[in-house]
Amino acid sequence: MRKKYVKIGVWVMAVVMLLSTVSFAASSEVDSELSLLKQYIEYIHRNYKDEVEYSTLLDGAFKGVTDSLGDRFSEYYKDREASSQFTQTVEGEFEGVGLSLHMENGACTVVSPIKGGPAEEAGVKEGDIIIAVDGKSTAQMELVEITSLLRGQKGTEVKITVRRGTNELVFSMKRDTVNSPSVSYEMLTDDIGYIVISSFDSDTALEFKMAKIALTNQGAEKMIIDLRDNPGGLVDQAVNIADQILDSGYISHFETRGKITESLSASKTESMMQPIVLLVNGGTASASEILTAALHDNGKATVVGTTTYGKGIAQRIAYIDDEKAVKLSVYYFLTPKKNTIHEVGITPDYIISNTTVTDSDTNKAVYDAFAPMVESVKPAAGDTGLNVYGAQQRLALLGYDVKLTAAMDADTIAAIKLFQKQNGMYVYGILDFTTRDKLDEAARSYAAGAAATDLQLEKAVELLEGK
Numbered sequence: 506m507r508k509k510y511v512k513i514g515v516w517v518m519a520v521v522m523l524l525s526t527v528s529f530a531a532s533s534e535v536d537s538e539l540s541l542l543k544q545y546i547e548y549i550h551r552n553y554k555d556e557v558e559y560s561t562l563l564d565g566a567f568k569g570v571t572d573s574l575g576d577r578f579s580e581y582y583k584d585r586e587a588s589s590q591f592t593q594t595v596e597g598e599f600e601g602v603g604l605s606l607h608m609e610n611g612a613c614t615v616v617s618p619i620k621g622g623p624a625e626e627a628g629v630k631e632g633d634i635i636i637a638v639d640g641k642s643t644a645q646m647e648l649v650e651i652t653s654l655l656r657g658q659k660g661t662e663v664k665i666t667v668r669r670g671t672n673e674l675v676f677s678m679k680r681d682t683v684n685s686p687s688v689s690y691e692m693l694t695d696d697i698g699y700i701v702i703s704s705f706d707s708d709t710a711l712e713f714k715m716a717k718i719a720l721t722n723q724g725a726e727k728m729i730i731d732l733r734d735n736p737g738g739l740v741d742q743a744v745n746i747a748d749q750i751l752d753s754g755y756i757s758h759f760e761t762r763g764k765i766t767e768s769l770s771a772s773k774t775e776s777m778m779q780p781i782v783l784l785v786n787g788g789t790a791s792a793s794e795i796l797t798a799a800l801h802d803n804g805k806a807t808v809v810g811t812t813t814y815g816k817g818i819a820q821r822i823a824y825i826d827d828e829k830a831v832k833l834s835v836y837y838f839l840t841p842k843k844n845t846i847h848e849v850g851i852t853p854d855y856i857i858s859n860t861t862v863t864d865s866d867t868n869k870a871v872y873d874a875f876a877p878m879v880e881s882v883k884p885a886a887g888d889t890g891l892n893v894y895g896a897q898q899r900l901a902l903l904g905y906d907v908k909l910t911a912a913m914d915a916d917t918i919a920a921i922k923l924f925q926k927q928n929g930m931y932v933y934g935i936l937d938f939t940t941r942d943k944l945d946e947a948a949r950s951y952a953a954g955a956a957a958t959d960l961q962l963e964k965a966v967e968l969l970e971g972k
Contacts, residue, residue, distance in 0.1 A: 737791025
């Protein structure tokens with residue numbers, strides 16, 4: 506089935522339903538087990554050493570069913586307050602610190618700070634692990650509890666303790682209304698327009714259209730679309746923007762239980778003729794990855810940055826009764842070429858890493874400890890040695906997907922080929938002297954000075970100026 510697009514949210518499906526309206530035939534085995542579960546709950550209620558409410562035990566049962574899925578994006582909400590926190594975030598307005606979070610291996614991890622929010626301004630970064638809020642440990646907390654601690658009245662202060670690598674950092678900030686426009690834009694040169702999409706809320710597609718018109722009227726003949734640290738939002742908005750850009754082709758496919766159940770295609774009602782470069786990084790997630798894949802697979806944009814987050818599933822909020830709800834993963838979304846995004850991400854055409862001022866000292870120390878590449882050899886497939894190990898260290902620092910094996914394995918050869926291609930060199934996957942020296946120069950430059958420069962944006966401009 507092919508459609509222009511449907512309103513589905515990556516964080517929350519636009520369809521909200523009551524489970525009580527869905528009928529299903531439970532097998533006798535399920536009936537028997539449910540009866541046993543009821544006896545089990547009653548036994549605990551009667552015999553536990555302390556008083557315990559039935560509601561507590563039932564909430565635990567509902568949560569246990571959801572947790573048994575092993576899916577960190579599916580979540581049980583015991584009341585309206587808990588589920589409304591989630592939907593408010595998706596809709597784009599709430600009072601808090603402005604963080605997109607998820608639980609990973611039991612740790613509350615920052616997917617990305619919301620641009621312009623208190624947390625970003627305080628210095629919280631993608632990948633930080635929140636270990637305490639106002640001195641209260643988050644070790645035994647559910648995500649909804651941590652979110653509740655971070656939310657609060659505008660102007661009130663909160664301290665967030667994070668683990669970043671081996672360091673613990675404390676950030677103080679004042680809560681604020683997080684509701685900045687999801688799209689901003691400007692002219693970078695006389696003919697290059699620059700559009701930043703920070704999230705996908707209910708007005709993003711319209712904001713993008715207005716930005717596109719404004720920049721075109723100002724003389725933009727080429728476009729950079731920045732999706733870095735965009736954690737996603739409403740799928741229909743990402744699909745709408747893809748539809749504004751593509752003149753034909755698939756936008757995305759939805760897969761359930763191994764079968765594609767729906768395919769979305771460009772409506773061919775409008776398109777963008779300008780050359781486009783997309784900027785992405787590890788905070789580019791969910792709906793952002795749908796837009797990235799749609800433009801990349803259809804040959805409409807060149808992608809620059811680092812591998813995206815890899816959240817390729819969509820959730821639906823379903824209410825069990827007037828209070829209880831579940832956010833359940835119901836679809837995988839695939840690229841137009843039917844490639845998997847979930848837990849894989851999208852690899853850019855040009856892998857360029859940015860660093861920051863706080864990272865530069867650390868990166869320089871890391872670089873200084875790298876193995877020297879001084880052997881007079883040109884390693885090829887299957888070769889091993891110090892030069893190979895040193896090259897892998899430098900490639901990893903620059904954001905390439907390699908393991909430190911000291912062997913010219915398939916991943917290392919692929920990374921060297923990509924590096925050679927991106928630097929205008931002969932592409933053949935051999936670590937020759939020219940490649941070795943260029944790689945060392947790139948790693949040294951990145952570690953020592955990259956702090957004040959947006960290397961990804963610079964590359965995007967460079968690519969467009971050559972068109």
